[in-house]
Amino acid sequence: MIKRYIKKRPYIPYIAPAMMIMTVLTVFPTIFLYLISITDYQLGWDFGRIQVVWFDNYIRLFSGRDPDFGNAVYISLKFMVITTGIEMVFGFMIGKLLCDCEFKLKPVVFAILIIPIVMTPSIAGNIWKLMLNSEYGIVNYFLNRMGISKVTWLDAKMAFTSVVLADVWQWTPFVSLISYAGLCSLPSDQYEAARIDGGNAFQLFRYITLPSLRPLIFLTLIFRTIDSLKIYDMPFVLTQGGPGNSTEFLSLHVYRLANAQNGLIGRAAANAIILMIISTAVSKVLIHYQRKGE
C-alpha cells in the first residue's frame, strides 16, 4: 500500500525527510511555546509548581501592567518603518548609480558592499559602539574637527538613532545589490520608445522602472521588514536595550524577561507569541499586496 501511495506521488521520498525534520523543529516548539505562554513558569521551578494562568500573561501585556511591552512594540514598529524606508531608498539609489556607471573598479565596489552584509552583526555592533563612543570615538573626533560639539550617541535620546545608523550601514548594501541586478536586467528598448514619446526621467521611472521591478522591490521589502522587526544582535551589543528602555525592541524585551536573572519564562513566552503574530501579520500583508499586483 505504501508502495502504491509513493508510486502515485514520486516526490514524497525526496521531500519527506526534510519536511519531517522541519515540522519537528518548528511546529512542535511553536505549540510548546503556546502552552508555556499560558502558565506562570519561572526558571528554576520544579515542574510541579507550574500553574496554568490561562490568558493572564496576555492580559498583563495589554492592560498596561507591563509598560515596557507597549514601548517595545512601538519602537520595534518605528524601527522597522524607518530603517526599511532609509535602506530601500538609499539602496535603490546606489544600485541605480552602479548600474549607470561603467568603470574598471566595479568589482572592488561590490566587494566593499559585501563586507557589511556578511560581517557578524554582533561584532559590527561592537565596532559601532567603539566608533560612537562619546569620549574617544572616531565619529565624535571628526565631528569635533568640523566644529560640531560632542554628541553623546548612546544616551537615551540618541541611542535609537545610533541603532538605526548601524542597521542602515549593515543592510543598505543588501538592497543595493538586489536592485542593481534588477535594474541592469531591464531591457533598454522600452526606455527608448518612451523617451521618443517625450517621457521625462520621472515618468520613465514611475511608469517603466517601478512596475517592472515591482516583484523584486516587494521581495526586498519583505526581507528587510521582517529582519528589522526581528532585530536582536545589533542593539543587544550596541546598547543592551538601554539606556532605560529606549532601544528595548521586542526581541530584547523577550530576552530580558527570559534570561537567567529574571527567568519569567511564562511571560516571555507570551511576548514571544506577540512577536511571532506581528511578524506573521506584517509578512502576510506584504505578500498579499505583492500577489495583488500580479
Next chain:
Amino acid sequence: MNISRRSRKMFFSMGKGLILFIVCMFFLAPYWWMVLISLKPRVDIFEPGKFIFKPTLEHYVSIIKNAHILNYFANSTIVSVISTIVSLIIGSVAAYGFARFNWKKRESTAFMVLSQRMLPAMAIVIPYFLMAMVAGLLDTRVILVICYLLFNIPFTILMMRGFFEDIPVEIEEAGKIDGCNGIQVLKELILPLSLPGLTATAIFCLINSWNEFVFANFLTSVNTKTVPTSVMLFLSVSGTKWGEMAATGVLSSLPVIIFGIAVQKYMIRGLTFGAVKG
C-alpha cells in the same frame, strides 16, 4: 554647445564617481577602523586622532593566550560545518524533488518552506531552551547544530531548487537512455553539474551559521560559546578591552568576508533565498 555638453557630462560622471567613493568609504570605514584598532597599541586606542602609530600584534597574542579564543573558533567551526553538511544532504534531496516533480500543492509547500525565514528566532528559542534543559543538552554543540538546521535546511531547499532547475531535464533523460540507473545519473550527471551551486549554498550556510547570535547567546554559556557571542566577554568591569575585541573581530570576519567575495556571483541568489537568479 558641443563642448559644454561634453563638459557637463564629464562633470556629472565626476559627481557620480565622487558619490560612489563616499558611499564606499561609509561602508568600508567600520571594518577598516576595526583592523586599525586591532593593531594599535593599548594606550593609543583612546586617542582616535592618532593615525600614525607603531603597529603591534599584542592584542592577537593576548586573545590567543588568555581568552581561549581558539576554543570559540573551534566551536563555531564544528557547529557550522556539521550543520551545513547535514542541511546540504537533506536539503538537496528535497530540492531535487521540488525541481523535478510537479504536484498540485508544490508551490504552497515551497512557500511553507520560505515562511520558516519569517519565524523570529527569539520566539522559537524559548521552547528550545526548555527542551534542551530537560534533555540536558544546554551548552552543548548538539543543540546548536539542531537549531542551525532550522534555517539552513529551508535555505538549502530553496537555493538548490533553483540550481537543479537550471540543469536541463534532457541531460538526465539522455543518461537514462544510455543505460545509467538512478544513482548513476545522480552521481555522474547531476552532482558534477550542480557542484558550483552546492558550493555556493554550502558557503552561504556556513556564513549564516557562523554569524548566528540568538541561539548561541541563549543556549550556550561556558563550554560551547561561539565566536559571535564571545565578543561579549571583552566587556569587563574595568572597561571594554577594545583591542582584543577588534582582534577577535578581524580574525572571525576574515573567513566570512573571503567566502562572501568568493560567492559574489551567487550573492543575489543567496540573499533572496534563490528567488532572484541575478
